[in-house]
Amino acid sequence: MTPLNDLNHLLEPEAPLTFSLTPQGGTFDEIHVKLEGAVSSANVDEFLTEIKTELAKEPLKNVRLDVSDLNLLDGSGPAALLRIKALCAAEDNNLTLLGAHPELIELLDAVDLEILDSGILHPRPDPNLLVQIGDAVQTLRKMASDIIVFIGAIILGFIGVIKQPSTARWESIPKLIERNGVDAAPLVCALGFLMGAVLAFQAAIQLRKFGANIFVADLVSLSVTLEMGPLMTAIIVSGRSGAAFASQIGAMHVKQEIDALRVMGIDPVRYLVLPRIIAVGFSTPCLTLFANCLGIIGGCLVAMISLDLTPTVFFNQVHRVLEVTDVIKGLIKSFVFGLEIAVIGCHRGFQVRGGAESVGSATTSAVVTCIFVLTITDALFAVVYHYYRF
């Protein structure tokens, strides 16, 4: 009886691997084939093709393969015999392996042959359109209920903290403000400056035609404080903090750290989400204020260079048109943006199921959802500020 496998070929890899197939005759409904030589991954496909050709020659009921002199050098040999077994089963033929190692027969018998024909390496076909629509609606419903439950948990968490302030993780808030606010400040300032400069530059080209150079100050100061400052800052914060929250909480979920908090009787929302909401809710308006200042300075610089305005004239005009309420409106919007970013980032983190890929999807999804929600909120604020002036 030959061994199931043999690693000797590894010592002489150049030696050609061959096999031979000799039909031994048989009764009218039987084929008896003697297989000799060695089979490995190098010649297994050829081996399979030859056997299939031999078996296809006549309609048979009983196939007897003598493998007593067949050396199976690696796992491909048993795999080929499994394929032959599946082929025989599909055509209702009986396969008998003569001289095979009992463990090989046991292994082949342990396999469900239907699995082989199900194309395990091919993705399952997509369900029909109706099922897909149904699935999408179900997913949407689940998402909506999840976010409502999550917001409810946050509100309950805040109520709990108000009742028992000691249950909040206050000590983590300064660190979170540093990471999500202070560390983001250089980037926000640089982008705010460039944003103001670009706005002024584009406006200068048009305003110069009408001799309305001074109005560049109106345009830059109002658009930066009311729209561009809060929105650009929020986009940066969602890219930094929203993504970070989703990946941090997602990784904690994968490592069962969230479950560990739960079994210790600690509410993960109160422990992880509330400090983040407070930190980002505080940091985002501060960052917006930086972006606004730098944006106006950038606009002033461009106005000085391309419109020959002096800083005094520019800032006098800004002082005339820009009201404190405009700045406050921008900061209120920015505060809401900050809350949204923290909630969405944390929520996506809690939705992680499985492994690394799920964490990646949650991170991407957090940023995309943040930007989408920010845009809608910005539009709502525009409408609200238009109709309810203060």
Next chain:
Amino acid sequence: MTALYTDSCRPEDGCPIIQVNNLTVGYGDVPLLEDVSFEIPQGQIVAVLGRSGCGKTTLFKSLVGLLEPSQGEVILAGHKVRAREESLDAELMSNIGVLFQSGALFSSMTVAENVAFPLRQYTSLSTAAIEALIVLKLAEVGLSGYERYMPSDLSGGMQKRAALARAMALDPPILFLDEPSAGLDPVSSAELDETIRRINTHLGSTIVLITHELATIFAVAHRALMIDKSERKIIGDGPPWELAESSDERIREFFTRGSTIAKRNP
């Protein structure tokens, strides 16, 4: 798969498949193992044992080329193992199967795709042959029918077994297994031990097991290497049943305490 041994290292001339020469390795400036040397001939199952934190996994990482030793060398079948950040020597690694403590299955792939990964990487087998191989390897580890499952849908023990199927997909002559039976129930653990023994018998694979499961050590290992945390080196080398009766108190304690815990349960 390519030739395993180099011309200068032939097993018929007595060249061991694994050689560790004066290995000193650790993290930062603190060595966990100092001046460790041993040889493993082809076909042997060797269990590396010791208490937690003694450097078993560090040795495992050095053997598979994931950790650069500060001194000494690891030689597998005549090839010196060089730890590199980007990727390890592909020719050598195609002859080595590695099972990580966590399983380390690719979470974005199904179980079948995980097992197919090394087969696609290192062989030119047809899809039909690869599928048959996957089905067989999963049947060998008792995971028939789980081909389409994602790793996250499996229990820890099942993930470990799927990872073993991936490690042995290429029928490697050398297998490194880090804590193969950790987290498994006794029945699954015994089945896994049986699989390890079968791989060794049928393939002649050399297997290095990092473990502290006494049942596994006695069930499969031909030889055991005991690492001591304070001495930072191997203090016992021999068949497990001989080490269990060693004159060294530290080695004997490892075996007797372990077996006492095993027996305590009525």
